[in-house]
Amino acid sequence: MGVGATQIDHIVISSNDSAATAKLFSENYGIEIKRVMSRPGTGAHLEFAKLDEVVLEFAGPGEVKSYDEVKARIGGVVLTVTDIDAAVAHLRGLGYDVSDARPAVQPGAKISAVKAGTHGVPFALIQYNALPVEAPNA
Template identity: 70%
Template structure:
């Protein structure tokens, strides 16, 4: 098997100390539309999302930014969509990379795993959509 079964770049993450300001700067300067904002379950991190062609830009920041701090941002990394996350993780581990176990992603039904070593300083993760079956509500007809 060559590669890890990546199908496309799913999204690019831009991390900052104030995601609202950074997302607004991108909106104003390059004309992208911020399509969704949310707080990440569990951490409260503030997220904003825009689409640039087929790639999603994710702006991530802390729950409560310091309004007096100079706004700083950096490319945090990218997320590759894969057809089979378990096989991709196994392949990378077999090549000697440290990769987290797949876990539920923010996206419903998706699993995500983070590559922790051997990336040349470019953090990236893997995501598989439709990896977690949706359960029917109790008593609902199939």
């Protein structure tokens, strides 16, 4: 079995002010922001939009410092896989440095980063429905 990638899940737009970049894309390009959150642990400011099947993730620091201008770039690409543990094992077998799959910020999902060997593209793999999702308290 190979990686089993089925689609681009999301594309990360890294910015020194992710709220400002998300606002620009929302106002100028009609991209509706659906979710805003702080990443647990790091406090990074994340905003999410969805265009058809692909999510745009605007990511930046939790505390925005003063800056001369907002600077953003395409930070990475995340591919959906059907079995992340098998995909990680497959890539490690080919010699790739791949992180252990860990819980993602998306409920029930696990994510793993491919650290090199992708022609300069920061890649990650994500599998949904990989973990039980706690039901909200009644």
